Amino acid sequence: MALxxxxxxxxxxxxxxxxxxxxxxxxxxRDHQSWDSHPRIRHDTPSGRYxxxxxxxxxxxxxxxKTYVGTRRSGYQGVVVLFDLDSGELLxxxxxxxxxxxxxxxxxxxxxxxxxxxxAVVFGLIGSGRQAMTQLAAVRTVCEIRETKVFSRDVGRxxxxxxxxxxxxxxAVSPVRSSQLAVAGADIVTTVTSAKEVVLRGSFLDHPxxxxxxxxxxxxxxxxxxxxxxxxxxxxxDDLEQARxxxxxxxxAVEHGAIGWDDVVTLRAAISHESPIQVRSGITVFESQxxxxxxxxxxxxxxxxxxxxxxxxxxxxxxxxxxLEEPAQAERRG
Numbered sequence: 001m002a003l004x005x006x007x008x009x010x011x012x013x014x015x016x017x018x019x020x021x022x023x024x025x026x027x028x029x030r031d032h033q034s035w036d037s038h039p040r041i042r043h044d045t046p047s048g049r050y051x052x053x054x055x056x057x058x059x060x061x062x063x064x065x066k067t068y069v070g071t072r073r074s075g076y077q078g079v080v081v082l083f084d085l086d087s088g089e090l091l092x093x094x095x096x097x098x099x100x101x102x103x104x105x106x107x108x109x110x111x112x113x114x115x116x117x118x119x120a121v122v123f124g125l126i127g128s129g130r131q132a133m134t135q136l137a138a139v140r141t142v143c144e145i146r147e148t149k150v151f152s153r154d155v156g157r158x159x160x161x162x163x164x165x166x167x168x169x170x171x172a173v174s175p176v177r178s179s180q181l182a183v184a185g186a187d188i189v190t191t192v193t194s195a196k197e198v199v200l201r202g203s204f205l206d207h208p209x210x211x212x213x214x215x216x217x218x219x220x221x222x223x224x225x226x227x228x229x230x231x232x233x234x235x236x237x238d239d240l241e242q243a244r245x246x247x248x249x250x251x252x253a254v255e256h257g258a259i260g261w262d263d264v265v266t267l268r269a270a271i272s273h274e275s276p277i278q279v280r281s282g283i284t285v286f287e288s289q290x291x292x293x294x295x296x297x298x299x300x301x302x303x304x305x306x307x308x309x310x311x312x313x314x315x316x317x318x319x320x321x322x323x324l325e326e327p328a329q330a331e332r333r334g
Contacts, residue, residue, distance in 0.1 A: 003312035005094035005302065013305040014102045018134075019141040021102060021301055022109045028297050029110060029268045031059045037293035039242035047071040051078075055292035061085045062300040066096055066292055080299040090317055092303045096295065101131050103298035104290055105138030107238065107267075108190060108212040111286035113142040114271050115234065116188050116210035121146045124186030126179045126200060126223075127193040127215065128152035128161035135190045135214065136165060136173075143188065148173045151182040152193075180204045191215055191223040202227025208282025213249055217289045221248035224285070226258035234284045235263060236270045238291045247287050 014021065028035070037055040048071035056063040063085050068078020080099060082092045112120070120143045125132060128150055136148060148165065150173060152158035158175045165173040176182050183189050183204040191200055192214040200211070202225060216223045228249075229235055235250065237243040243250055244261065253259050267286060306312045 002090040002315040002317045003092045003094075003303065003306060004315050005092055005306055005312045007095040007098050009306055009311045010094060010096075010098045010302050012309070012311060013302045014098065017301075017305065018102060018106060018109075018138050021106045021298060022113070022138060022141055024301050025103070025106050025294060025297055026110045026113065026271075028057065028059055028293070029271050033058045035059070035293040035296075037239060037291050039239060039245065040290075040292075045069075045071075047073060053292035053295070055296045056085065057293050057296045057300075058085065060297055060300045062091070062296055064292075064296045064299060066100075066295040068096060080295050082296065082299045082303055090315075092299065092306075092312070093315065094299060094302065096299075099295070099298055099302060100290070101134040102138070103294045104131060104214060104288060105134035105136075106298070107288055107290075107294055108135055108214065108286070109138040109142045110271070111212055111236065111267055111288070112139050112188050112210055115236070115284040115286060116143065117208060117282070120144075120187035120210070122186045122188075123148045124182040124184075124189040125150045126152075126182050126189065126191045128154065128158045129192065129194070131192045131214065132161060132190075133165065133168075135192055135212070136169070139188060139190070139212075140169060145188075146171065149176045149182045149184075149186065150174070151176050151179045183209070188212070193223060194221075195223055196221050198225045199223050200228060201225045202231050205231065205281070205283055209284075211283070211285045212288060213285060214288045216248040218246050219248055219251055222252050224249045224253075226253040226256040228283070228285065229253035229263075230258040231281045232283045232285045233280055234265070234270060235259060235287070236265050236267045236285065237287045238267055238289055238294070240264065240266060242289050242291060243287060247289055250287055 040053040052067040054065040064082040190212040
């Protein structure tokens with residue numbers, strides 16, 4: 001019987017299992033079975049935006065759809081609808097706000113695990129909003145981060161974030177006065193902002209560094225300037241088709257002639273070494289737009305853990321192939 005899984009159910013599973021989700025995503029990226037992940041479709045509405053994206057992931061034995069809305073009045077809300085790949089049985093309908101934050105953080109950790117230098121210890125974070133904490137939490141599971149420097153335009157939120165992160169992770173998390181100071185000396189940098197103007201410039205990068213760019217996922221939005229891409233040894237995205245439509249950073253870099261689309265690879269290709277890195281600057285970039293395959297993988301992970309723990313509410317739904325017959329066919333058979 002299908003399960004309804006609330007935000008609380010999802011959080012109960014993921015709060016102590018982020019490394020396991022990172023491993024799950026890493027294995028999926030390296031699996032030889034391809035996934036079929038449909039790029040996000042967006043619809044503008046009078047009150048905001050409606051979006052959906054779906055994927056089939058054979059290695060998970062699952063498929064599903066993520067559908068969500070963002071409005072000025074009610075904010076963000078949505079669900080992932082998860083199905084069994086073989087039987088087509090509905091497995092779960094789950095709230096996807098917390099799920100989305102953790103799967104995005106886990107994807108950044110996968111990129112850092114493969115593209116950052118092995119002895120990375122300093123983390124620079126630009127942005128202190130709703131996804132910042134999961135970015136730090138996930139990257140810490142794959143790197144021995146000893147110091148974190150954070151910049152945010154909202155000073156009050158910045159100070160609150162640093163205090164909460166220090167208490168949670170028992171490490172130095174320091175506010176800094178500019179994005180350039182957050183980048184200075186950092187081995188890994190994550191940009192996770194809603195900025196429509198550049199927050200990380202190539203001129204900041206005078207040392208080897210891996211960058212996870214998470215925020216700019218629409219044409220016209222931009223966190224990284226074109227110079228970052230011109231000097232980078234590797235530029236990876238989660239999905240090339242989706243990036244061509246909504247990766248504001250790369251779109252701007254291509255339009256400025258800093259790189260061409262032929263210079264951009266998928267994270268899967270980078271991880272599998274289909275695209276070897278030519279080391280010059282020691283700078284690598286992962287542009288994370290968020291793809292449906294990640295949602296299916298994360299949702300399946302949460303669903304199985306919730307079943308083991310007895311979490312969730314059973315939905316009044318059962319799969320009966322006989323119920324799919326046309327009424328006339330059923331009458332004749334009777």
